[in-house]
Amino acid sequence: MSTGKEAILSSIRAALRDVPAAEKPSDVPVSRDYLKHSETPREELVFLFMERVAEYKATVRRVSEEALRAAITEACHMRGVGRLVVPPDLPQEWEPESVELLRDEGLSHEQLDRSDGVLTGCALGIAQTGTIVLDGGEVQGRRAITLLPDYHLCVVREEQIVGLVPEAFAHLAYTVGEGGRPITLISGPSATSDIELSRVEGVHGPRTLEVLVVG
Amino acid sequence: MPESQRNIQQKHDMFRGQQSTLIQTHSIGVIPPFQDGARIALENTQLRRNLHKATQTIRAKRAAVVDEMPDWEPLREAGRALKQRVLRHLDDYLLELEASVQRAGGQVHWARDADEANRIITDLVRGYGAKQVVKVKSITTDEVHLNNSLQSIGVEVTETDLAELIIQLADERSSHILVPAIHKNRAEIRELFIRKFGLEELSDSPKELAEAARLHLRRKFLSAEVGISGANFAVAETGTVCVVESEGNGRMCTTLPPVLITLMGIEKVVPSMDDLGVFMQLLPRSSTGERMNPYNSLWTGVTRGDGPQHFHLVLLDNGRTRVLADEIGRQTLYCIRCSACLNVCPVYSRTGGHAYHSVYPGPIGAILTPQLVGVENAPSLPYASSLCGACYEVCPVKINIPEVLIHLRGEVVRHQQDHDGLRGRADPENVAMKTLAYLFADPARYERAQKLGRVGQWPLARGGSIQWLPGALAGWTAMRDLKPMPKQTFREWWRTTRG
Numbered sequence: 001m002s003t004g005k006e007a008i009l010s011s012i013r014a015a016l017r018d019v020p021a022a023e024k025p026s027d028v029p030v031s032r033d034y035l036k037h038s039e040t041p042r043e044e045l046v047f048l049f050m051e052r053v054a055e056y057k058a059t060v061r062r063v064s065e066e067a068l069r070a071a072i073t074e075a076c077h078m079r080g081v082g083r084l085v086v087p088p089d090l091p092q093e094w095e096p097e098s099v100e101l102l103r104d105e106g107l108s109h110e111q112l113d114r115s116d117g118v119l120t121g122c123a124l125g126i127a128q129t130g131t132i133v134l135d136g137g138e139v140q141g142r143r144a145i146t147l148l149p150d151y152h153l154c155v156v157r158e159e160q161i162v163g164l165v166p167e168a169f170a171h172l173a174y175t176v177g178e179g180g181r182p183i184t185l186i187s188g189p190s191a192t193s194d195i196e197l198s199r200v201e202g203v204h205g206p207r208t209l210e211v212l213v214v215g
Numbered sequence: 216m217p218e219s220q221r222n223i224q225q226k227h228d229m230f231r232g233q234q235s236t237l238i239q240t241h242s243i244g245v246i247p248p249f250q251d252g253a254r255i256a257l258e259n260t261q262l263r264r265n266l267h268k269a270t271q272t273i274r275a276k277r278a279a280v281v282d283e284m285p286d287w288e289p290l291r292e293a294g295r296a297l298k299q300r301v302l303r304h305l306d307d308y309l310l311e312l313e314a315s316v317q318r319a320g321g322q323v324h325w326a327r328d329a330d331e332a333n334r335i336i337t338d339l340v341r342g343y344g345a346k347q348v349v350k351v352k353s354i355t356t357d358e359v360h361l362n363n364s365l366q367s368i369g370v371e372v373t374e375t376d377l378a379e380l381i382i383q384l385a386d387e388r389s390s391h392i393l394v395p396a397i398h399k400n401r402a403e404i405r406e407l408f409i410r411k412f413g414l415e416e417l418s419d420s421p422k423e424l425a426e427a428a429r430l431h432l433r434r435k436f437l438s439a440e441v442g443i444s445g446a447n448f449a450v451a452e453t454g455t456v457c458v459v460e461s462e463g464n465g466r467m468c469t470t471l472p473p474v475l476i477t478l479m480g481i482e483k484v485v486p487s488m489d490d491l492g493v494f495m496q497l498l499p500r501s502s503t504g505e506r507m508n509p510y511n512s513l514w515t516g517v518t519r520g521d522g523p524q525h526f527h528l529v530l531l532d533n534g535r536t537r538v539l540a541d542e543i544g545r546q547t548l549y550c551i552r553c554s555a556c557l558n559v560c561p562v563y564s565r566t567g568g569h570a571y572h573s574v575y576p577g578p579i580g581a582i583l584t585p586q587l588v589g590v591e592n593a594p595s596l597p598y599a600s601s602l603c604g605a606c607y608e609v610c611p612v613k614i615n616i617p618e619v620l621i622h623l624r625g626e627v628v629r630h631q632q633d634h635d636g637l638r639g640r641a642d643p644e645n646v647a648m649k650t651l652a653y654l655f656a657d658p659a660r661y662e663r664a665q666k667l668g669r670v671g672q673w674p675l676a677r678g679g680s681i682q683w684l685p686g687a688l689a690g691w692t693a694m695r696d697l698k699p700m701p702k703q704t705f706r707e708w709w710r711t712t713r714g
């Protein structure tokens with residue numbers, strides 16, 4: 001194996017004969033004149049986030065902290081969700097009424113596949129792109145629980161919403177650095193345009209994404 | 216079907232059935248001429264309709280989401296500069312990536328060529344005792360023909376991207392980087408699924424076809440022992456690997472099987488997570504024309520209790536260091552495989568991808584393939600362009616494709632002169648260019664030639680144009696008229712008025 005490595009590295013060094021030996025990566029100029037921070041007021045960011053999420057054919061609603069539990073219950077009933085997967089650290093205040101909760105303490109893939117939906121929080125929301133970021137942190141659980149159930153109900157707190165993609169990646173650099181948790185960026189339900197470019201929502205991931213913005 | 220149509224159909228079927236061209240740095244044959252494939256493709260009206268609709272639709276979507284970005288040009292410039300930085304110090308970044316992945320619990324392998332990559336991956340799959348593999352759409356694994364290698368050791372390989380699945384079931388080749396089955400319409404896909412899935416009834420609505428694929432693949436996702444992916448990006452600083460997708464098949468393959476193997480071209484490394492943030496803005500808008508594609512998966516080695524507990528990253532050269540060695544061609548390796556250049560290309564949008572005889576079609580393929588396999592093995596590809604420059608304009612990392620095309624044309628000609636012996640030197644274009652160079656070198660000689668030309672052209676010039684040239688020059692006038700030499704040249708006019 002080391003032979004492959006040595007050979008590739010020496011081919012690279014031979015190919016880069018024109019690069020001065022003293023040059024460091026930071027000597028190659030990279031201008032970063034793109035936008036790194038959003039100047040948009042918070043209230044507008046929340047509105048933009050909801051608008052963009054909705055454009056992906058996801059359902060999005062804004063609810064107050066007090067009304068959250070009722071909103072979760074209502075969403076589950078509307079979708080006919082009887083068995084709801086939840087991460088192990090789901091706050092008690094989020095638990096919907098008259099729904100069977102499957103707390104993920106090692107559920108099998110088959111159990112996840114047979115459930116009716118999943119409820120999680122998130123790490124971040126990105127207003128610019130209507131993206132939800134999961135990083136395996138608080139109230140998010142492992143990746144498989146938001147993948148196999150056909151319905152994903154996601155709670156986003158207003159203060160979790162950032163304006164631009166670079167702001168989100170600045171946070172994620174921290175997540176990845178601290179223990180290397182996996183990250184999933186979700187922008188609407190799964191979709192394909194592979195047949196004559198006509199868009200079909202819902203292929204392998206959850207076919208329905210519903211977002212509750214709290215605050 | 217009339218005779219002529221049947222002939223075209225037969226030719227088309229033959230063409231589609233051809234073994235895909237191997238992009239392998241060893242045992243390469245010469246890739247069939249682009250113009251031959253293009254001619255067959257142009258005769259297929261269904262293909263042209265499909266292509267026109269698809270390329271126009273994606274172009275419009277891309278334009279809309281790019282126009283809403285106030286900082287698109289600064290982002291492009293940052294993307295270009297970051298790629299330049301990485302490539303000029305590729306050895307350092309790869310070593311950093313290797314250390315980061317290992318620190319995070321993954322293993323790193325280095326593959327010099329397609330054979331070595333296949334050997335590493337089949338050994339791994341065999342070592343884990345796996346019988347079923349699920350794959351995320353990956354052009355790099357197509358480049359090395361990984362599926363053939365896995366099948367040869369008795370492993371069942373399932374492509375899980377809808378378009379790739381269609382291609383795999385139909386035993387065809389991809390014709391577009393982003394939407395490989397762009398050349399097939401819904402009726403063809405319906406028939407294929409009925410035949411392959413053993414279904415009694417199925418409509419041709421894309422929704423129902425997608426549902427059939429979902430059901431077919433769900434079982435595979437749950438039972439496969441190994442997932443195989445490519446990589447859109449890998450972050451040197453953290454060891455984070457990123458796969459960008461839409462359908463959720465990428466999440467399935469990188470999350471559910473206990474083992475994950477990723478094959479990645481050495482040029483896909485980026486320095487930091489912040490830098491990845493730049494490309495995650497450039498890629499979705501350029502590729503699918505979305506603000507963000509539905510799913511992006513990022514993983515860093517292995518995470519206890521979440522996803523695969525065995526992760527192998529295979530770094531592939533397979534001709535890339537050859538591209539790196541060419542100071543003009545090097546920028547080809549900036550490519551992030553968005554396919555925006557395909558959709559705007561007046562050539563690609565008429566011929567489609569098959570004519571390029573490579574897993575990398577379109578303008579980017581016209582410069583990447585000849586460099587990966589050597590210009591002598593793909594001498595027609597640098598000419599598969601009108602040099603209009605639309606590709607350069609949309610490229611999110613500012614690859615100057617026309618510049619590289621012209622550079623490669625020079626390489627092709629030089630190679631012919633050096634290696635084709637007398638035949639190369641006697642090539643009409645070569646002779647014409649040599650003659651012109653000789654005439655242009657001396658003013659008196661140049662003017663004598665003009666005079667001679669004026670006399671010599673009289674049998675050919677008709678009604679102010681030359682519509683036909685004899686012999687080896689006929690190719691020039693096959694598609695266009697030539698302007699005859701004027702009665703008075705500029706130099707003669709200058710002398711009479713100012714001299």
